[in-house]
Amino acid sequence: MGMAVTTLRTGVEEWWAPDLSPNTSQPPTFDPKYGFPNGRKEREPTLSYEEMVAHKIPEEYRDYCAHYYVDMLKCFxxxxxxxxxxxxxxxxxxxxxxxxMVGRMKEYEREKRLLQRAAKKKLMAPMSEEMEE
Structure with a gap:
């Protein structure tokens, strides 16, 4: 039940305000280090792409967890x-x-909050100019 409501809510938000919802098929629009004063550690997969191909890992499992997948297959x-x-x-x-998956969800929510913040700043800009005059 909860998953269906979440999916429905996200779908409605993407339909109602598409400019405030991140496009999941494209890379993030904001700098990944924005908001991190000391920088942010870059994630790198443990196995290279060539190693994943050599181990014959299916395309959908070629991610940061591929080394665990290889260990599991060896054990099996x-x-x-x-x-x-x-x-x-x-x-x-x-x-x-x-x-x-949790990391991807956090990145989606971060992108969504930054898009909403940028839209709010854009909306407030004309009002602040009027107050100065």
Whole structure:
């Protein structure tokens, strides 16, 4: 129930005010270091793209958690048909995927807040000029 309401609300907001909702198919419009006085640590995947291709990782799993995915597959191959012995590796991979999803949601919300802030500043600019005169 909660997920459907969230999805509906996000969909309505994107329809009602598309200029205030980030476009998820494009890169962020604001500087990633904006608002971080000491800078921000750049995230880099543990495996390079060539290593991911060499391990034959499916395209949808080529992300920051690919090294956990490789460890899980190695364990599954080693312990076949007793896959339940790899629950530790699977847990690490799922936890990493969850943290990655939370990070994407935070980035979306940050972009959305910055878009709303920019629109508010743009709206308030003519009013502040009138007050000065």
């Amino acid at each position: 191959r080693k312990n076949m048909p007793f896959g339940y012995r790899c629950k530790h590796e699977k847990h690490h991979w799922e936890h990493c995927e969850y943290e990655e």
